[in-house]
Amino acid sequence: MTRRLILALAFLAAFLAAPAMAAKPLRVISPGGIEAWLIEDRANPMLSLEMAWRDSGSAFDPAEKEGLSKLLAGTLDEGAGSYDSQAFQRKLEDLSIKLSFSAGADMLHGHLTTLSRHRAEAFRLLKLAMTEPRFDEAAVQRVKGQMQAAIAQSSEDPQSLASRTWFKVAFPNHPYGRDAQGSRESLSAISAGDLREAAKRLGRGNLILGVVGDITPQELGRLLDSSFGSLPAKATAGNLAEAEVAVPQPGIKPLVIKKDIPQSVVQFGLQGIKRGDPDWFAGYVLNYILGGGGFASRLMVEIREKRGLAYSAYSYLYPLDHAGIWLGGVATKNEKVAQSISLVRKELARLSAQGVTAKELADAKTYLTGSFPLRYDSNANIAGLLVAVQSDNLGLDYLDKRNQLVEAVTEADIARVAQRLMKPENLIVIVVGKPKGL
Amino acid sequence: MLARIILILLFFLIPLSGRAGVFNPEPFELDNGLQVVVIENHRAPIVTHMVWYKVGDADAPPGLSGLPHLLEHLMFKGTKKIGPGDFSKIVARNGGRDNAFTGSDFTAYHQNLAADRLELVMKMEADRMANLVLDPKLIDTERQVVLEERRSRTDNEPASRLREKMGPEQYAVHPYRNPVIGWEGDIKAITPKDLRAFYQRWYVPNNAILIVAGDVTPQQVLTLADTYYASIPRRPLPGRERAKEPPPKGPKSVELKDKAVKQPLWMKEYLAPSRRLDPGRQSYALEVLETILSGGATSRLYESLVVRQKLAASAGASYTPDRYDLSEFGFYASPNPGVTMKSLEEAMEAEILKLLADGVTENEVERAKARLIDGAVYARDSLSGGAYALGRALGTGQTIDDVELWPERIGAVTREQVNAAIKSVLRPEAAVIGRLLGETP
Numbered sequence: 042m043t044r045r046l047i048l049a050l051a052f053l054a055a056f057l058a059a060p061a062m063a064a065k066p067l068r069v070i071s072p073g074g075i076e077a078w079l080i081e082d083r084a085n086p087m088l089s090l091e092m093a094w095r096d097s098g099s100a101f102d103p104a105e106k107e108g109l110s111k112l113l114a115g116t117l118d119e120g121a122g123s124y125d126s127q128a129f130q131r132k133l134e135d136l137s138i139k140l141s142f143s144a145g146a147d148m149l150h151g152h153l154t155t156l157s158r159h160r161a162e163a164f165r166l167l168k169l170a171m172t173e174p175r176f177d178e179a180a181v182q183r184v185k186g187q188m189q190a191a192i193a194q195s196s197e198d199p200q201s202l203a204s205r206t207w208f209k210v211a212f213p214n215h216p217y218g219r220d221a222q223g224s225r226e227s228l229s230a231i232s233a234g235d236l237r238e239a240a241k242r243l244g245r246g247n248l249i250l251g252v253v254g255d256i257t258p259q260e261l262g263r264l265l266d267s268s269f270g271s272l273p274a275k276a277t278a279g280n281l282a283e284a285e286v287a288v289p290q291p292g293i294k295p296l297v298i299k300k301d302i303p304q305s306v307v308q309f310g311l312q313g314i315k316r317g318d319p320d321w322f323a324g325y326v327l328n329y330i331l332g333g334g335g336f337a338s339r340l341m342v343e344i345r346e347k348r349g350l351a352y353s354a355y356s357y358l359y360p361l362d363h364a365g366i367w368l369g370g371v372a373t374k375n376e377k378v379a380q381s382i383s384l385v386r387k388e389l390a391r392l393s394a395q396g397v398t399a400k401e402l403a404d405a406k407t408y409l410t411g412s413f414p415l416r417y418d419s420n421a422n423i424a425g426l427l428v429a430v431q432s433d434n435l436g437l438d439y440l441d442k443r444n445q446l447v448e449a450v451t452e453a454d455i456a457r458v459a460q461r462l463m464k465p466e467n468l469i470v471i472v473v474g475k476p477k478g479l
Numbered sequence: 480m481l482a483r484i485i486l487i488l489l490f491f492l493i494p495l496s497g498r499a500g501v502f503n504p505e506p507f508e509l510d511n512g513l514q515v516v517v518i519e520n521h522r523a524p525i526v527t528h529m530v531w532y533k534v535g536d537a538d539a540p541p542g543l544s545g546l547p548h549l550l551e552h553l554m555f556k557g558t559k560k561i562g563p564g565d566f567s568k569i570v571a572r573n574g575g576r577d578n579a580f581t582g583s584d585f586t587a588y589h590q591n592l593a594a595d596r597l598e599l600v601m602k603m604e605a606d607r608m609a610n611l612v613l614d615p616k617l618i619d620t621e622r623q624v625v626l627e628e629r630r631s632r633t634d635n636e637p638a639s640r641l642r643e644k645m646g647p648e649q650y651a652v653h654p655y656r657n658p659v660i661g662w663e664g665d666i667k668a669i670t671p672k673d674l675r676a677f678y679q680r681w682y683v684p685n686n687a688i689l690i691v692a693g694d695v696t697p698q699q700v701l702t703l704a705d706t707y708y709a710s711i712p713r714r715p716l717p718g719r720e721r722a723k724e725p726p727p728k729g730p731k732s733v734e735l736k737d738k739a740v741k742q743p744l745w746m747k748e749y750l751a752p753s754r755r756l757d758p759g760r761q762s763y764a765l766e767v768l769e770t771i772l773s774g775g776a777t778s779r780l781y782e783s784l785v786v787r788q789k790l791a792a793s794a795g796a797s798y799t800p801d802r803y804d805l806s807e808f809g810f811y812a813s814p815n816p817g818v819t820m821k822s823l824e825e826a827m828e829a830e831i832l833k834l835l836a837d838g839v840t841e842n843e844v845e846r847a848k849a850r851l852i853d854g855a856v857y858a859r860d861s862l863s864g865g866a867y868a869l870g871r872a873l874g875t876g877q878t879i880d881d882v883e884l885w886p887e888r889i890g891a892v893t894r895e896q897v898n899a900a901i902k903s904v905l906r907p908e909a910a911v912i913g914r915l916l917g918e919t920p
Binding site: 190 | 815
C-alpha cells in the first residue's frame with residue numbers, strides 16, 4: 042500500500058513537472074513552396090533563423106580533402122556578391138546581424154540572428170552568402186591558416202586527441218572515422234573550385250528551417266522565397282553507408298597515447314542506438330541513469346561522489362544519421378586510471394545484468410520530462426530544436442508528445458536495451474596521459 | 480524599521496528605471512538584509528533561481544586560496560534535513576538543473592526548473608544558507624575531487640598555467656594574484672575549522688543576493704522569500720579588507736615553455752579600473768575600446784594582425800568591469816604557422832603604440848557604441864542572461880542602475896573619453912606580458 046502511494050505521487054510529480062509548452066510551431070509554406078517551422082514571439086524585436094542541409098556534412102568530404110566542409114562553413118561568410126570579405130563583415134557588424142555557418146558530420150548548418158529593423162538586409166546578406174560566395178584567395182588562405190592553427194592546438198589537447206582517436210578506432214573504414222577538421226595536407230589540397238562544388242550541397246530539397254521571433258508567417262514566406270528560392274532544387278550529395286562501431290578483440294587493453302601530463306583523459310564508448318530506433322527513448326532514459334544525469338548518475342556517484350577519483354564522469358548517446366554511438370569520459374590522475382576504467386566496466390555489467398530500479402526510472406522520468414521546457418531558453422535554442430525535430434522526422438506534434446514517449450518507457454524496456462548495448466567487453470577505451478597499472 | 484518599509488513601498492510604486500532599461504528588474508530588500516531581485520519573463524513556464532554571496536577567492540584567509548571554491552563544492556554535501564549529495568538529486572527529480580560557481584569576488588548557486596517548483600528550491604537554498612553540515616570525511620573526498628578539477632583545468636592546460644604565473648606578477652599583494660581554484664598546497668592545507676569559520680562569517684542573508692528570473696511575479700517571489708529566507712537572522716559582517724596594491728612597477732614578463740604547446744600565445748594585461756571603483760566612468764570608455772579592438776572581423780586588431788599583415792591566426796582584446804577591486808585590460812594574439820613570437824609581439828606592441836599616439840577615430844567609436852547598444856536587445860533574449868548580468872554586477876559592488884542605465888552610458892561615451900582612457904590605462908609600468916611557447920619559438 043505504501044509502495045503504491047509512493048508510485049502515485051511519483052506520477053503526480055511527473056505530471057506537475059512537465060508544464061505545457063510555451064507555443065506550438067506553425068508549419069509555414071512560402072508561395073514558392075519552401076517550408077519552415079515558425080514560433081512567433083514578439084517579446085523582443087529580433088528573430089533567429091536556424092538552417093540545416095541534409096547529407097551535406099563533413100562525412101561527405103572527398104577522400105584526401107578532409108576538412109572541406111568546415112572550410113566551406115568558415116568561408117561562406119567571407120565575402121559574397123560585390124562585397125569582399127571585409128566589406129561583407131562590416132555590413133553584418135554595422136547592422137548587428139549575426140550570420141555564421143558550421144559543419145557537423147551529417148549536415149551543414151547556418152545560423153542567423155537579427156534585430157527586426159534590419160531583417161530585410163539580413164535575409165539579403167544570407168542569400169548572397171549561400172548563392173554568390175566569392176571564396177577569394179586571401180580569405181580562403183586565411184581561414185585555412187586558422188584551421189591549421191586549430192589542428193596544431195588540438196593535436197596536443199588531451200580531450201580532443203582522445204575523442205578523435207576513439208572515432209578512428211571505432212570506424213576504421215567509414216568517413217565517420219576520419220578527422221573532420223582535416224590535416225595540413227588535406228587543407229592544402231582544397232581549391233576554390235572544390236569549395237564551389239561543395240557549396241552545391243546547399244539545396245532546397247535537403248533544406249530544413251526553424252524560425253523563432255518577431256515575424257508573421259506571411260512576412261516569413263516572402264523572405265524564404267527571396268533568400269532560398271534560387272538555391273538548386275536538388276543538392277549534390279553522395280550516399281553514406283550505414284556504419285557499426287567496431288568490436289575490439291577479446292581481452293584487448295586500452296589504447297594509450299603517451300603524454301607527459303599529471304592527469305589522464307579517458308574516452309570510452311561502444312555501439313549505441315540511432316534516433317529512429319524504436320528503443321530510442323529506452324536507451325535515452327538508460328543513459329540518463331548510467332552517466333547522463335550529472336550528480337544523479339551512477340558513474341558520477343561511483344567515481345566522484347563515493348571515491349573522489351574525478352571531477353567529472355559522464356556518458357551520452359551520440360546518434361548520427363548512419364550510426365548509433367554511446368560515448369563516455371572520465372579524467373583522473375594517472376595512478377587512478379585503471380581503477381576508474383574498471384568501475385566503468387563494472388557499472389556496464391551491473392546495468393546489463395540487473396537493469397535499473399523502479400525508483401531510478403521514476404526519478405529519471407521526472408527529470409527528463411520536467412527539464413524539457415528548459416530548452417526554451419532563447420530564440421536561437423528554440424529554432425535549433427525545431428531544426429532537430431525536422432531532421433529526425435519526428436513530426437509537428439513531437440514537442441507535445443515527447444514527454445509521453447519518455448513516460449512510456451518501462452523497466453523491462455531498459456533491461457532489454459541494456460542487454461543489447463551495455464557489453465563491457467565491447468568497450469573501445471582510449472587513454473591520453475601517463476596511466477599507471479593498465 | 481519604518482524607513483525600510485517605506486523604501487520597499489517606493490520600489491513597488493516607482494520601478495527603478497522605467498520600462499526602458501535592459502532587464503527591468505524589480506528589487507526589494509528583506510528585513511534581514513537579503514537583497515531580492517526579480518526579472519519577469521513569461522516566454523516559457525520556467526524560472527532561474529540564484530543566490531549570489533558577495534564573497535569569493537579574494538576573501539580567502541591568507542594561505543588558504545581555494546577555500547571559497549572548496550566550500551562551494553561542500554554546499555552540496557548536506558544539512559541536517561538534506562543528505563549529502565541529495566540537493567542536486569532532488570532538483571533533478573523535479574525536472575531541474577543546478578550548479579554553482581566561484582569567482583574572485585562572488586560565489587553563486589543556481590537552479591533552472593519549472594516555475595511551479597520555485598518554492599522547493601527556495602526552501603532548500605535557504606536551508607543551506609544557515610544549516611550546512613561540514614563532515615570532515617566528506618571534506619577529504621571532495622578535496623580530492625577539487626584537486627582533480629585543478630588537474631583538468633590548470634595542470635593539463637599550458638595556457639591556464641601561464642595565466643596562473645601571470646597573477647603574482649600583476650598583483651604584488653592583492654589576493655587577485657591567486658587562482659580562484661587555489662594553489663595545490665593551499666587546497667591541501669584547508670581544515671574543517673577554516674571552512675566552518677568562513678561559512679559562518681560570510682554566508683549570511685545580509686551578504687547575499689537572491690535573483691529570480693522567469694515566469695513569476697515580484698509578489699510571488701516576495702511572499703516565498705518572506706517564508707523561507709526572512710527567518711534567517713542577520714549577522715555582523717566583516718568588511719572586505721583586501722591588501723592594498725602598491726603602485727605597479729612593471730612592465731613584467733612571464734614565459735612558459737612546454738613541448739605540448741603547438742599553438743603559441745602572446746598576452747599583455749594592464750591593470751584597469753572596475754565599474755565600482757570608477758568615479759570618472761572610465762569603464763564605459765574601456766568597453767567601447769574593447770569593441771573597437773576586438774569586436775569581430777572588422778575590428779582593429781583582427782583587421783591588422785590577421786587580415787592585412789597575416790601574422791596571426793587570432794588577435795583581440797579583453798576587459799570586464801565586473802570586479803570588486805581592480806580589473807585588467809588585456810591584449811592577446813596567436814601566431815600563424817612560421818611566424819615567430821618576436822615578430823608577433825612587435826606587431827602587437829606597434830598597435831598599442833599607435834593607440835597611444837593617435838587614439839581612436841570618431842567613426843570607430845560610433846560603430847562600437849551602436850553594436851554594444853544593440854547587444855542589449857540580444858541580452859534580453861536569454862532567460863538566465865539577465866540573472867547572470869545582475870548577479871555579476873551586484874556581486875561586485877555595483878548597483879542596479881549600473882546595469883539598467885548601461886546603454887545610455889555607453890551612448891554618452893565620446894572619442895575624447897576613449898582616448899583619455901587609453902592614456903590612463905595603457906601605462907608600461909602597469910603591464911604584464913605572458914608568452915606561451917612550444918619547443919621552437
